[in-house]
Amino acid sequence: MTFADLGLPAVLVQALHRSGIEAPFPIQAATVPDALAGKDVLGRGPTGSGKTLAFGLPMLTTLAGGSSAPRRPRGLVLVPTRELAAQIEKALDEPALALGLRVASVVGGAPIKRQADRLARGVDLLIATPGRLEDLIAQRCADLSDVRITALDEADHMADMGFLPQVTKLLDRTPKDGQRLLFSATLDGEVDKLVKRYLRSPVTHSTAPPSASVSTMSHHLLYVRDKFDKRAVVAEIAAREGLTIMFVRTKHGADRLAKQLRGVGIATGALHGGKAQNNRTRTLAAFADGSTPVLVTTDVAARGIHVDGISLVVHVDPPAESKAYLHRAGRTARAGEDGVVVTLVSAEERAEVEKMTRKAGVDIVGVDVRPGDRKLAQITGARTPSGIALVAPAPPQQPARQGAATKRRSSGSGRRGGSAAADIDDPSGGWSPEGTPDASGRGGRRPSQGRSGARGAGAGSRRGGDGGARTGGRDSGSAQRSTGHADARATRSNGVRGEGSAPSSSRAPATATAGRGSGAASGHTAGAAHAARPTRSDTPGQGRRRAGRPQGSAAQGNRRAN
Structure with a gap:
């Protein structure tokens, strides 16, 4: 059987052919015709059986020929993890392009503003984690009223992670007469309740029982004497040739083991939910291309992550339940490849x-x-590690303090006190829509006002209503300290950073702006006159006098504050 025999458009079949995908897997052959016929589908297949294309190809075919309004996708895929969302987007991107459709993913740990902007440009098929999609809906950046077809992938995992309340809220926002597809490795418990509530007379397809009995996969229990032997055995296994994925129970355990393995000369990456999304993406990419052949991870990578060529799975910490064992083991022996699964077991864990x-x-x-x-x-290909310690991967280089304001301007970051790092690590991206308060109670992102060409020129306080200058991403107005000391904020000048009210035993930059209430014009003049050089002072007062005495109401404000 071919994909054309399943009823898929010729242009889609050609796109699959260009990607090297010639014949459908059993789960695809079973479910695609029913999904194309508009039926609700309930599919169960083991990890690595091809569920992504089983729901993705019918969804794209259903959406072909139409267009989506801004912020209103017509297709929705809900997934439990960021990595699974990225993998589905990658798998469906080429087929979607062939049909003239737009695919995007929205997940936590990435800047929410970029995702909102992407939705505003129009998305036909949206792949989302429940939490981030809820945030976008709350900020009126996404609307599910036009969704014609919805798919839930790894539904049992979403149930295990406690996502079902969010999932039900999201499904309630989609049209009741929409088509729904649910795929998972197992279908039981809470998932069954979800099926009864949202799927209408679903056609059920199950291609294999939920077991690890794959002919190309071998399983071994390795009994270790104590924790010292276990550490040495893990190091020897990690030193083998080929891609090795090691599962541990906790985030701290993943970081600790990765550090230990790098200490004996093994290139190792750590992956878990506590890592920033950019770090997780880089780590997974380095593992996939073989530059970091060992990946130590928690169960965040046990579901839906597909990396070709993983030949060994090691349960450093045995899983707590059989379902977790199945999903961990499913990272190897995929699509007919050979794979080995070993579990390290201490004496007290044997039974x-x-x-x-x-x-x-x-x-x-x-x-x-x-x-x-x-x-x-x-069994494992273990060998003695080199013992020559490796340096841990360096984080992305941050801009230097000197001249950082210029770098932030050139990168387009205009948020108050923002930096390039905020765009990477802050799950919300530090952004809220215009008129929506952020976590501090302030409004959303606003355009900067009154920038000076000299970059060091001051302006009146924004609180005074006189168009305060924003220099280096910071307001140049007055700052109220907890000690009650009010002072004009210093601005950047020739790469020297102002630190708000100057401490009594430090320097006070001569570029301090006019005080509270001064006009924008007088603030600009006072700042520009002294933007050329910083001035040493023994007290904050001397620094302000050298910067130019505040005029009018600003002078009164300074006297009251001092």
Whole structure:
């Protein structure tokens, strides 16, 4: 059977052919015709069975020939993790382009303003994590009233993570007569309630039982004597050739193990929910291209993450349940490839782990291993690490303090006190729509006012209503300190950064602006007259006198504050 036989458009079939995708997997062959017929579909298949194209291709075909209004997508895919959203977007981008459709993803950990701007330009198929989509709807940057077809991927994982209340709220915002597709590796418990509430007479397709009995995957329990042996065994396994993914229980454990492995000469990355999204993206990319052949992760990577060529999965910390074991193991032996899954087990964990693996459909006879054992090398390819410590990957270089204002202006960052780093690490991007308060109670992002060509020139306080100058991303108005000391904020001049009210034993830049209430013109003159050089002073008062005595109401304001 071919994709053309399933009823997909020729242009879509050609796009798949260009990507090297020739024949449908069983889950795709079973579900695509029903989805194209407009039926609600309930699909179950093991991890790596091709569920993304099983729901993605019918969705794109359904949306073809139409266009979406700004902020109003016509197709929606809900997923539990950022990495899964990125993977689905990548898989559907080429087919969507062939049909003239626009695909985008919105996830937490990335600047929300960029995502809002993307929605404002129009998106046909939106891929989203529930929390971020709720935020965009609350800020009136997204509307689900036009959604014709909705897909839920890894629904059981969303239930395990506690996302179902958010998912139900989002589904309630879509038209009741819309088509719905639900795909997961397992269908039980809370997922069954979701099916009964939102799917109408769904056609159910199940291509395999939820077990790890894949013919190309071998499973092993490795019994270790104590934590010291376990650490040495992990290091030898990590030193093997090929891509290795190691699962641990906690975020701290992932960071600690990655540091230990780098310390013995093994290029290792750590991935978990506590990492910023840009860090997670770089780490996963380095693992996929082989430059960092070992990935230590929590269960954030156990679902939906597809990296070609992972030949070994190591449960450094055994999973707590059989379902987690199945999803972790599913990172290897995908699409007919060979793969090995090993679980390191201490003496006190033996009975519990053996029970868990039997429930997962895997009957394993464990073996005792020690560092340097031949059988350890036979099973995993373990070898002795070099012992030469590697330097941890450096974070993205931040702009230097000197001249940072110019860099921020050139990058387009205009938020108050903002920086390039805020765009990367702040989940909300530090932005709120015009007229919507942000976390501090202030309004949203506003255009800067009264910039001076000299970049050091001051202006009156914005609080005084005289068009305060914003220099280097900071207001040049007065700053009220907790000690009750009010002072005019210093502005940047020749790369020297003003720090608000100058401490009594430090320097007070001579570029201090006019005080509270002074006019914009007088503030500009006072600032420009002294923008050329900073001035040392023993007290804040001397610095202000050298910068030019405030006039009018500003002088009265300074006397009251002092």
